[in-house]
């Protein structure tokens with residue numbers, strides 16, 4: 001941030017403001033990990049206030065198109081010059097088009113769209129649709145992450161996030177992820193119809209990939225028991241996994257599909273609920289039963305339409321699959337030199353997880369990557385897993401930079417670690 005005379009804030013000034021106004025803990029972490037101040041973002045790169053460039057493979061999965069994608073920025077600038085927000089008293093052509101485009105890439109039968117701003121808002125909407133269509137209880141998965149608003153938090157399986165805010169929603173049960181028989185057992189155990197909420201690949205839970213056929217068996221079990229299936233693809237959707245949706249990999253059609261993160265092209269916060277007419281019936285009957293002032297603004301809508309246009313035009317879903325396959329192979333080979341430190345590299349498309357043997361190793365790996373000029377992120381639900389979520393626009397040179405960065409971070413990890421120290425449990 002520059003003042004009126006063009007003077008930029010120092011890192012210490014920014015941290016000071018964090019400490020005084022945004023929270024002590026955030027300031028403590030920033031100081032401890034020597035977080036830089038971000039300045040400009042362009043393509044796969046983010047530059048800090050000191051002018052150092054980093055390849056951004058973090059962003060919690062938001063930057064599928066990288067930063068400041070020129071087509072998305074251009075569309076937003078045009079829209080800003082026309083009309084930024086909606087009166088909500090008249091129709092919005094931008095909103096109608098974005099809904100049509102999104103329904104057009106969703107599995108068949110998912111025709112109705114509700115736009116929100118955050119992923120958690122999409123989850124809340126799905127939970128409400130579940131209730132309003134007679135699904136009086138919720139089943140979610142161990143290790144699942146669905147956001148931190150009160151309803152979403154009730155199905156986000158991590159005690160440190162839930163504990164201070166209890167009691168949460170009643171009638172929520174949790175089953176092991178990847179175990180369709182356990183889900184079927186839970187569905188059979190209670191005659192009330194359930195709303196089942198799952199991720200096709202758990203992102204924050206530590207990039208957990210279920211066994212093949214899992215989603216298909218889940219769908220069948222839901223059908224047998226009259227349950228509503230909500231697939232939360234806020235992190236995995238619109239191409240990140242090398243397919244438009246995680247559920248398309250198994251040809252499974254949920255009743256409700258959720259999108260967010262990359263949906264705004266890395267430029268706008270926007271989420272969406274895409275539903276069958278049956279699941280959407282409460283909103284079809286009464287438009288006012290669920291709404292928000294800023295959801296589906298003209299800016300958000302053009303960001304969605306342009307993002308989908310770019311993904312299609314540049315064939316980024318297939319590119320995500322190709323890059324992801326190569327990345328998994330390279331990272332697996334690099335990590336093989338340190339089997340005592342790195343337990344596994346796993347992933348699908350451009351969502352990779354590196355599972356370390358101990359929590360402090362994950363921290364050190366993140367630090368090593370940052371030293372090498374690569375931003376990665378921890379996963380919010382599993383402290384031993386480092387996530388790599390690169391943009392699908394990555395060039396060959398950037399791909400090579402990422403692999404070199406990982407090689408250097410692993411080398412640093414090996415050099416700095418006493419491999420004889422014993423295992424440590426995850427908290």
Ligand SMILES: Cc1ncc(COP(=O)(O)O)c(C=O)c1O
Pocket residue numbers: 060117118119120121123145146147148199203204232233234235236260261
């Ligand atoms: C699968 C999933 N659902 C929901 C959310 C919540 O999204 P938001 O942080 O935008 O509320 C996240 C965020 O990481 C997520 O990964």
